[in-house]
Amino acid sequence: MSDDETPIFAAARQANEVLHGAAPALPRPESPRIITIANQKGGVGKTTSTVNLAAALALGGLGVLVIDMDPQGNASTALGVDHREGTPSSYELLMWESPLEDLMQKSPHADRLFCVPATIDLAGSEIELVGLPQRERRLAEVLIPEDLQSLGIDYVFLDCPPSLGLLTVNAMVAAREVLIPIQCEYYALEGVGQLLRNVELIQQHLNTDLEISTVMLTMYDGRTKLAEQVAGEVRKHFGETVLRTVIPRSVKVSEAPGFGMTILQYDAGSRGALAYLDAAREINARRKAVEADSLASTAPAGEAKGNGPEENR
Ligand SMILES: Nc1ncnc2c1ncn2[C@@H]1O[C@H](COP(=O)(O)OP(=O)(O)O)[C@@H](O)[C@H]1O
């Protein structure tokens, strides 16, 4: 959507229908999808995308769990759940101190939206994990698809910290899919090569099922040539993996967490909200393709298979 004209009106009505449960429910994936949101660069929209996609899918009637893996706890804030020091959290999950169902808090934003919050306790866990058995599989061991299914969870989103340390490794070992948000700014692809190499290492040694299922363009400013160029370059590299929906840069999107909300509660008719609703629908519609074996889809378009994608600066 490019204008602020009548299409926005139609879209706002659509958003309101979603918020009030009048819109058609989204089809459920056959089995729970576990998606890691990763990019070791900070500020690219990992947390924003996690909470807004989670809220959009939950408002579409699906069961969604966000596990906050970033000690900053920003996802927990936006989902309106308690994450003060001492609150049972993702730390207890990683330490195998409490079962998942005891750590899930219901978000006030939707009926079937849950969050395992992150507290400051998680900050020391990268070091603590080093000395533990199965240090890369701590999360995978307690995130069992059958359990998720019996809890009514269709989607699990793992919001990673801005590093490729053990918390991110745990998330990638526990997940089946990686979603990479890429900010449409200068140096957008800086570090992406390193991220891709890490994903490859995890595929080889720790989780053969892992795949980069989704690349999402965030903070797109349609007024700049630069955003368009970055988007073009990302699409050239990643091909089909890139969502058609692009998330616009919008002040409202950045304001929402300050009120303990996602954009869908803060301003359901805004361009940002509609973009995340569209992105969520697109991700959910891709579930069939994702089920299929698709190592090929992780290779950027136009590149020979077998060659690692080159970092592009
Ligand atoms: N589409 C957007 N438009 C405007 N600001 C955004 C958008 N997405 C994210 N932001 C802001 O950018 C900053 C970084 O986003 P965040 O999701 O926290 O990134 P990360 O989790 O990758 O560090 C935050 O202040 C957030 O509010």
Ligand SMILES: [Mg+2]
């Ligand atoms: Mg974050």
